[in-house]
Amino acid sequence: MRISRALTTxxxxxxVALMLLPLYSMIVLASAPDDSDLSGLRLHGFALFDNIGQIxxxxxxxxxxxxxxxxxxxxxxxxxxxxAAAGYALARLRFLGRAALLNLVVIALSLTPAVVMIxxxxxxxxxxxxxxxxxxxxxxxxxxxxxxxxxxFALGIPxxxxxxxxxxxxxxxxIFFLIAVPLLRPALLTVLLxxxxxxxxxxxxxxxxxxxxxxxxxxxxxxxxxxxxGIVYHLQTAAAxxxxxxxxALFALLQRYYVSGLTLGGxxx
Amino acid sequence: MTRTGARTMAGSEARAGAGxxxxxxxxxxxxxxxxxxxxxxLSFTSxxxxxxxxxxxxxxxxxxWANDEFWASVRVTLLYTVFAVGPTxxxxxxxxxxxxxxxxxxxxxxxxxxxxxxxxxxxxxxxxQVIYSTGGLADTLAGAHPWLTDSGYAIWALLVMxxxxxxxxxxxxxxxxxQALPANVFxxxxxxxxxxxxxxxxxxxxxxxxxFTFVIVVAVTGAMQSFVPAYLLTKGxxxxxxxxxxxYLYNNAFSYSRFGYASAIAIVLLxxxxxxxxxxxxLIRSDEE
Numbered sequence: 041m042r043i044s045r046a047l048t049t050x051x052x053x054x055x056v057a058l059m060l061l062p063l064y065s066m067i068v069l070a071s072a073p074d075d076s077d078l079s080g081l082r083l084h085g086f087a088l089f090d091n092i093g094q095i096x097x098x099x100x101x102x103x104x105x106x107x108x109x110x111x112x113x114x115x116x117x118x119x120x121x122x123x124a125a126a127g128y129a130l131a132r133l134r135f136l137g138r139a140a141l142l143n144l145v146v147i148a149l150s151l152t153p154a155v156v157m158i159x160x161x162x163x164x165x166x167x168x169x170x171x172x173x174x175x176x177x178x179x180x181x182x183x184x185x186x187x188x189x190x191x192x193f194a195l196g197i198p199x200x201x202x203x204x205x206x207x208x209x210x211x212x213x214x215i216f217f218l219i220a221v222p223l224l225r226p227a228l229l230t231v232l233l234x235x236x237x238x239x240x241x242x243x244x245x246x247x248x249x250x251x252x253x254x255x256x257x258x259x260x261x262x263x264x265x266x267x268x269x270g271i272v273y274h275l276q277t278a279a280a281x282x283x284x285x286x287x288x289a290l291f292a293l294l295q296r297y298y299v300s301g302l303t304l305g306g307x308x309x
Numbered sequence: 310m311t312r313t314g315a316r317t318m319a320g321s322e323a324r325a326g327a328g329x330x331x332x333x334x335x336x337x338x339x340x341x342x343x344x345x346x347x348x349x350x351l352s353f354t355s356x357x358x359x360x361x362x363x364x365x366x367x368x369x370x371x372x373x374w375a376n377d378e379f380w381a382s383v384r385v386t387l388l389y390t391v392f393a394v395g396p397t398x399x400x401x402x403x404x405x406x407x408x409x410x411x412x413x414x415x416x417x418x419x420x421x422x423x424x425x426x427x428x429x430x431x432x433x434x435x436x437x438q439v440i441y442s443t444g445g446l447a448d449t450l451a452g453a454h455p456w457l458t459d460s461g462y463a464i465w466a467l468l469v470m471x472x473x474x475x476x477x478x479x480x481x482x483x484x485x486x487x488q489a490l491p492a493n494v495f496x497x498x499x500x501x502x503x504x505x506x507x508x509x510x511x512x513x514x515x516x517x518x519x520x521f522t523f524v525i526v527v528a529v530t531g532a533m534q535s536f537v538p539a540y541l542l543t544k545g546x547x548x549x550x551x552x553x554x555x556x557y558l559y560n561n562a563f564s565y566s567r568f569g570y571a572s573a574i575a576i577v578l579l580x581x582x583x584x585x586x587x588x589x590x591x592l593i594r595s596d597e598e
Contacts, residue, residue: 044505048407049414055404056418059425059473065446066436078442079449126333134319135326137334144337151345152534152582154555155575158562159347160340162358182336212325241429243537248563259431263541273439280432291427298427299481 070278078273091278100253101279104261109286111173111257112239115180119235120228122182127190127227128220132202133212141187148184161248171252180239186231193227194220230297237287258283351572358566369573379574381549382557388464389539389553390532393471398524401476402517405483406509419484426478434541437470441542460550463543467551471538475531479524486520487513526589530582554578 065080071088095101130141160179161170169175197220205215221228243259250256262283265276291298352369354362373379408419425433440446441456447466448454456466494516498508514521536555539545545552545560552560554574562571 052404052407052415052418056421059422059477062436062440062446062473063424065440069439078439078444078446080439080446081449122332122336125329129326129329133322133326133329135323135330137327137330141330141334141337144334144342147345148337148341150583150586151341152530152575152579154534154558155348155579156341156344158351158568158572158575159344161562162347162351162568163344165358179340181340182333184337184341187333212321213328216325216329237427237429241431243431243540244559259429262431262435265435273442276435277439280435284428284432287429288424288427299485 066277066281069274070281072274075273087274088278091275092282095275095279095282100256101261103254104256104258105282107255108240108258108283111176112236114173114177115239116232116235118177118181119183119186120232123186123190123231124221124224124228125216126182126187128194128216128224130187130191131194132197132220145184145187149188157244157248164249170249171255173255175249176246176255176257179245180235180242183231183235186235189231190224190227193224197223226297226300229294230300233290233294233298236290240283240287348572348575351569352576354569354572356568358568362569365569369570370577372570373573373577378549378552379557382552382554385464385550385552386533386554389468389471389535389551390529392468393475393532393535394525394528397472397476398479398521398528400472401479401524402483402514404476405480405487406513408480409484409487419481423477423481425474425476426481428474430474430537431541433474434470434538437538438542441466457543458547460547463547463550467538467542470542471532471535474538475528479528482524483517483520486517490516522589522593526586529585533578533582533585 067088068083069078069080070091071083071086073085073087073090077084126141126145129135130138130145164170164175164178169178201219201223202215205219210218241259242257243263246255246257246260247263250260262276262280265271265279351362353364353366355365355368356362404422408415408422438457443453447456454462456462490513494512495508498512503511534555535553536559539551539553539556540559543551545556555578558571558574558578561567561574
């Protein structure tokens with residue numbers, strides 16, 4: 041029994057090491073002084089900070105980084121606000137249009153983004169929003185998943201709490217802001233994290249909607265990372281490494297919520 | 310409480326509800342409902358963004374039906390979906406069973422195995438571009454091969470990356486599912502002298518049914534819509550060997566400006582996804598009855 045447990049542990053460590061090998065090689069490649077060895081197994085010198093310095097001073101990388109931070113932050117904050125309001129209203133308030141909203145959320149959940157992509161592109165091109173920040177932000181202002189998660193969570197708020205506040209004469213908006221929002225915090229953080237990561241990683245929409253380099257985001261920059269003489273792998277890898285750090289940090293901070301968001305629906309019976 | 314009081318209370322609830330829901334309603338109408346209808350309309354037109362859409366009836370769908378490139382793309386998508394989902398879920402489950410057990414080391418391994426899944430996909434794909442380049446890690450480990458430039462290798466090279474990227478995600482979901490299972494079932498199985506493999510197939514797998522359904526739905530719908538790895542690693546090539554449907558759609562719309570035809574592809578993709586979701590839903594329902 042003990043031997044089999046030890047063997048399992050060794051096998052698990054081996055598997056995890058295999059999974060992390062590409063990451064290790066990423067760090068080696070990003071730290072390499074040049075492109076002479078792409079195998080990424082052995083460090084020939086440590087130039088990570090020089091490489092990062094070069095990326096940050098040559099060219100427009102800082103601009104792309106800033107665009108990514110701006111767009112991902114704006115989208116995730118707005119999504120949280122809209123989802124919080126709509127999710128709470130769906131779960132706890134009776135109003136005209138409630139059935140309509142629920143239907144819209146179900147429609148949005150079951151449609152693939154590929155279906156709406158072309159018409160949204162055509163519409164934004166008609167009103168001149170291509171190559172603009174609002175054109176990059178507007179299509180993701182809210183999310184069906186966000187509304188859905190908040191609604192599910194809001195259903196769990198004890199009814200007596202809201203009722204007591206009503207009897208005390210608190211208005212509906214006051215109840216929402218002062219009682220519901222604090223209680224909804226775990227759900228709202230989940231939505232914030234999921235949407236931030238999704239936008240940070242959004243390639244296809246900026247690819248279509250931002251042909252001007254001024255508006256490029258990190259995914260676009262990484263996908264066409266070229267120096268004067270074609271792709272410079274060690275710099276490209278260093279840039280890729282930089283791009284994965286903010287999401288990893290955010291994830292480490294909000295891990296609990298992220299996992300609960302991912303596993304929602306998977307285990308409840 | 311007077312009757313008027315109750316009425317104003319309901320009134321303020323209705324006003325607050327409508328007010329809170331309004332931004333979301335406007336958003337979902339403008340960015341989902343109307344575009345979905347527009348996509349259906351565009352799929353019956355010929356449209357290149359200049360001028361107005363010309364009604365052509367079923368012509369786009371007829372062309373698609375007769376188009377070898379479309380069917381090649383369907384085959385690639387099916388192959389990609391089956392081999393991205395099947396091995397990923399099997400590996401994840403086998404790894405999750407021992408990883409779900411308590412222990413400090415295992416908690417660490419759980420966190421580490423999840424890292425690729427948390428990495429942004431674009432950054433991860435760029436890394437694999439270097440891994441598959443000449444003299445890269447893949448060459449070092451498995452001998453030199455034209456990983457991304459030979460149509461026999463490209464799709465498999467793509468799949469290895471995708472499995473690596475997502476296996477940790479499903480490990481975590483399975484671990485969560487396993488940890489939610491009642492411990493006494495396993496104790497009972499152990500007391501009955503059931504061997505590990507027997508317990509796995511007769512106790513663990515059936516109890517995880519709901520987790521399986523969830524994971525399969527998420528993985529299949531995700532794989533069918535996957536765009537980034539194929540776009541970044543191979544651009545759909547060589548000779549369309551990795552042109553999955555979303556990439557075929559993208560190319561038609563944004564490389565050839567065939568917005569009507571691309572909309573028809575989007576509708577076909579949507580129908581395929583809905584049929585799959587509906588079948589799953591039916592299976593779950595019959596399972597619960």
